[in-house]
Amino acid sequence: MAPDASNRITVYVATESPFSHRVTYALEETKITHDPVWIDLFNKPDWFRQNVHGVMKVPYLVHGGPQLHEDEEPGPGSVRIPESLIILEYLADVFPTSGLLPADPALRAKARLFIQSVETKFIPAFVGFLFMGAPVHAILGAIEALQSFLPAEGFVLGTWSIADATFAPFFLRLEALLKNGLGLYDESAGKEAHAALHSERFARIQTWITDNLARPSFKKTWDEEHYIQKYTQRLDIARKTGTFAPGLDIPANLKQK
Numbered sequence: 001m002a003p004d005a006s007n008r009i010t011v012y013v014a015t016e017s018p019f020s021h022r023v024t025y026a027l028e029e030t031k032i033t034h035d036p037v038w039i040d041l042f043n044k045p046d047w048f049r050q051n052v053h054g055v056m057k058v059p060y061l062v063h064g065g066p067q068l069h070e071d072e073e074p075g076p077g078s079v080r081i082p083e084s085l086i087i088l089e090y091l092a093d094v095f096p097t098s099g100l101l102p103a104d105p106a107l108r109a110k111a112r113l114f115i116q117s118v119e120t121k122f123i124p125a126f127v128g129f130l131f132m133g134a135p136v137h138a139i140l141g142a143i144e145a146l147q148s149f150l151p152a153e154g155f156v157l158g159t160w161s162i163a164d165a166t167f168a169p170f171f172l173r174l175e176a177l178l179k180n181g182l183g184l185y186d187e188s189a190g191k192e193a194h195a196a197l198h199s200e201r202f203a204r205i206q207t208w209i210t211d212n213l214a215r216p217s218f219k220k221t222w223d224e225e226h227y228i229q230k231y232t233q234r235l236d237i238a239r240k241t242g243t244f245a246p247g248l249d250i251p252a253n254l255k256q257k
């Protein structure tokens, strides 16, 4: 799906960022032509703050105008959108036949309920478990709640939609971190979480993630080895500075873990 030369889509994204991955996965899935600009989160360029997005967070979408050089300021007529979920909904609105969201209002409502559960239950539990010493049952409970949305087979709505794109990047990152023992949780809690996720209790979510991984769009946008390398780097910095990301300070007693 190609926008004309004067109506480009630019996405500012970072390879390791699960929020960015939501957007790159969805864009690849629909084959909407887009120009990615890769931001190094360890060394955010000044032009990103000055010319593009003062808040300096990714993902960030610019729609409209000609193709941008990476440090160029978007033109005044372009649409500029932060926040991964708002970007996904915007793309679904602008490209209604792209398969991002079905037309059926009941299915759209189900997608939004799933997304709300990802945002309000899973993400706080994910951050709590990985960085704050929260108990393992909270994250497992949040994943179980998401699993309960899944039909007997296929994706959240049966066919693939942005609902799947909101959660798969996080679930795979969690699996990769647990497998590698990375995070500020106790070793025993990590092993418990990993074993539980591979038990019968989570069999359905495992087939769902396998189905996501099998999609060319997901394969193209996910590099586990690269993610682990970036995450290890970030964890080292967090242990030294006490901050994992802007607004995410880690408790002093967990820094040695």
Ligand SMILES: N[C@@H](CCC(=O)N[C@@H](CS)C(=O)NCC(=O)O)C(=O)O
Pocket (backbone or CB within 6 Å): 014, 016, 017, 018, 019, 020, 041, 044, 056, 057, 058, 059, 082, 083, 084, 085, 245, 246
């Ligand atoms: N709620 C935002 C969260 C975006 C976010 O926190 N992005 C992180 C990367 S995963 C970021 O840009 N952090 C800035 C930094 O690490 O300096 C969304 O859904 O897009």
